[in-house]
Amino acid sequence: MPSYFLGLDSSTQSLSSILIDLDSGQIQDDRSIQFDRDLPDYKTTNGVYRHPNGDVVHSSPLLWAEALDRLFQQLKKDKLPLGEILAISGSGQQHGSVYMTGNAEKQFREMDLNGSLADNVARVLSRPTSPVWMDNSTSSECAEIREALGGKNAAVAATGSDLFERFTGPQIRKFATEEPGAYRQTGHIALVSSFLSSLVAGQISPIDFGDGAGMNLMDINRLTWHPLALEATAPDLRSKLPALAGSHTHLGVVNPYLVLKYGLNPAAKAVIWSGDNPCSLIGTGLVKPGMTAISLGTSDTLFGAMSECKTDPRGEGHVFGSPAGGYMSLICFKNGSLAREMVKDDYGLDWMAFSKAIRETPVGNDGKLMLPWFDPEIVPRTKAGVHRKKLDKDDIPGNCRAVVEAQMMSMRLHSDWMGDTPTRIYATGGASANQEILQIMANVHNAPVYRQETANGAALGAALRAAHAWTKDTFGDADWEHIVAPFTQPDLESVFTPDPQAVDVYESLVKIYATFESDNLNGG
Ligand code: ADP
Numbered sequence: 001m002p003s004y005f006l007g008l009d010s011s012t013q014s015l016s017s018i019l020i021d022l023d024s025g026q027i028q029d030d031r032s033i034q035f036d037r038d039l040p041d042y043k044t045t046n047g048v049y050r051h052p053n054g055d056v057v058h059s060s061p062l063l064w065a066e067a068l069d070r071l072f073q074q075l076k077k078d079k080l081p082l083g084e085i086l087a088i089s090g091s092g093q094q095h096g097s098v099y100m101t102g103n104a105e106k107q108f109r110e111m112d113l114n115g116s117l118a119d120n121v122a123r124v125l126s127r128p129t130s131p132v133w134m135d136n137s138t139s140s141e142c143a144e145i146r147e148a149l150g151g152k153n154a155a156v157a158a159t160g161s162d163l164f165e166r167f168t169g170p171q172i173r174k175f176a177t178e179e180p181g182a183y184r185q186t187g188h189i190a191l192v193s194s195f196l197s198s199l200v201a202g203q204i205s206p207i208d209f210g211d212g213a214g215m216n217l218m219d220i221n222r223l224t225w226h227p228l229a230l231e232a233t234a235p236d237l238r239s240k241l242p243a244l245a246g247s248h249t250h251l252g253v254v255n256p257y258l259v260l261k262y263g264l265n266p267a268a269k270a271v272i273w274s275g276d277n278p279c280s281l282i283g284t285g286l287v288k289p290g291m292t293a294i295s296l297g298t299s300d301t302l303f304g305a306m307s308e309c310k311t312d313p314r315g316e317g318h319v320f321g322s323p324a325g326g327y328m329s330l331i332c333f334k335n336g337s338l339a340r341e342m343v344k345d346d347y348g349l350d351w352m353a354f355s356k357a358i359r360e361t362p363v364g365n366d367g368k369l370m371l372p373w374f375d376p377e378i379v380p381r382t383k384a385g386v387h388r389k390k391l392d393k394d395d396i397p398g399n400c401r402a403v404v405e406a407q408m409m410s411m412r413l414h415s416d417w418m419g420d421t422p423t424r425i426y427a428t429g430g431a432s433a434n435q436e437i438l439q440i441m442a443n444v445h446n447a448p449v450y451r452q453e454t455a456n457g458a459a460l461g462a463a464l465r466a467a468h469a470w471t472k473d474t475f476g477d478a479d480w481e482h483i484v485a486p487f488t489q490p491d492l493e494s495v496f497t498p499d500p501q502a503v504d505v506y507e508s509l510v511k512i513y514a515t516f517e518s519d520n521l522n523g524g
Pocket residue numbers: 011012013014296297298299337338340341351429430431432433434
């Protein structure tokens with residue numbers, strides 16, 4: 001008998017879903033709704049609203065809610081076995097926050113079936129839009145909270161990360177300072193993950209330890225709210241935040257709204273949502289320490305599971321809770337897919353032509369380098385500005401190769417704090433469809449790169465988390481490796497093996513890149 005589990009992923013540009021059958025070990029359905037294309041009324045560009053100054057980047061909680069309605073409509077129309085799903089979980093872009101009034105709990109519990117999910121949400125928003133992870137407008141708030149926590153090292157030790165502009169704490173502080181009235185009206189602050197988790201569960205959802213660690217508000221060792229961080233961030237903050245909980249927590253059965261409207265199984269369990277990176281960790285099968293994955297989504301991230309909480313002495317990286325227990329390390333590059341797209345679009349190319357340009361250029365690009373900071377960068381932390389060395393702006397193929405080589409060399413340089421160099425890399429995210437990018441990844445890191453059946457690693461991870469929580473709850477125990485194994489086997493037909501000659505080229509080039517980068521960071 002099939003055992004179906006649904007995983008959702010509300011990411012920067014899309015909402016994806018993956019339906020798995022745990023019994024056969026097969027993915028049954030894998031689909032996405034693109035925000036810009038499929039919900040044009042919201043007028044987003046790449047899923048967001050950018051203020052002309054570039055630093056303020058928001059999106060719409062109503063868009064996220066409406067996408068959920070749309071997705072369930074499609075699943076129902078396509079006759080997926082919604083009535084047989086045993087549990088649902090999800091993944092959300094990290095750090096973004098949703099602001100609601102004190103009526104949110106009642107609204108989630110008593111949803112109006114005549115209105116859409118977005119209509120229901122609109123009644124309780126105390127802030128119309130949500131700052132998201134691309135927002136870079138809170139440097140002064142970061143400085144104030146960092147100082148109150150005792151400086152960078154103390155902040156890293158307390159919360160797992162230095163203060164970052166996109167993290168939820170600094171964003172909340174900015175809102176509380178700039179709009180004190182609206183902040184006072186706010187009775188509940190959710191992350192993107194806990195907001196959508198609340199809609200699926202029909203009640204206010206806790207925040208899980210994976211996504212909670214991306215707020216600069218959670219004590220990374222005790223996994224509780226950090227009193228000093230709360231106090232340094234905004235008045236009366238504790239009363240506006242939900243509880244923190246483990247990533248296996250199930251919140252009861254799914255929202256009756258979804259049962260009545262879409263025919264979901266009324267006994268299906270709603271499992272707490274997590275961040276997209278913690279979910280991708282599970283979706284790439286990294287349930288044990290010692291393996292590395294790279295996600296090439298809107299942001300590029302490099303991450304791995306850790307048994308101990310080991311922080312980055314440079315303060316560039318992060319420690320989050322792993323849904324499989326213990327911790328995960330992560331570095332996030334803001335100039336990921338959108339930087340590659342910027343180069344592609346600037347020269348009027350499509351992905352095929354971009355890839356062809358890479359194939360036609362030599363490994364190492366004859367020493368032509370780019371620092372691809374189209375947007376302010378997170379790692380290394382720096383303002384926007386694209387810098388080229390020996391590379392002409394009109395050299396189309398040279399620029400295509402340079403952006404990808406730079407991204408891969410930067411990942412290698414800035415991940416050294418995580419420990420051993422990877423012996424295998426698992427790739428996921430939209431751009432993992434691109435063979436040329438994965439070959440450069442393998443050569444720069446001198447490690448074979450594996451990819452899976454789906455590029456939607458976060459949605460798959462959410463489905464696997466639902467399956468794990470349900471199995472644990474039903475049988476008292478659940479083995480992570482056993483659950484993830486059938487779904488996370490790499491596709492052995494498409495392994496990208498490092499080429500020894502190319503590896504040698506990058507061994508030298510990475511040192512030149514490091515000098516180019518540090519010269520620029522030091523104002524050179
Ligand atoms: P997110 O989950 O953050 O919304 P995805 O993981 O869906 O993002 O990845 C979307 C990105 O994948 C797009 O912005 C696009 O740049 C990139 N992408 C899709 N196909 C290709 C390709 N063939 N080559 C390179 N990048 C691609």
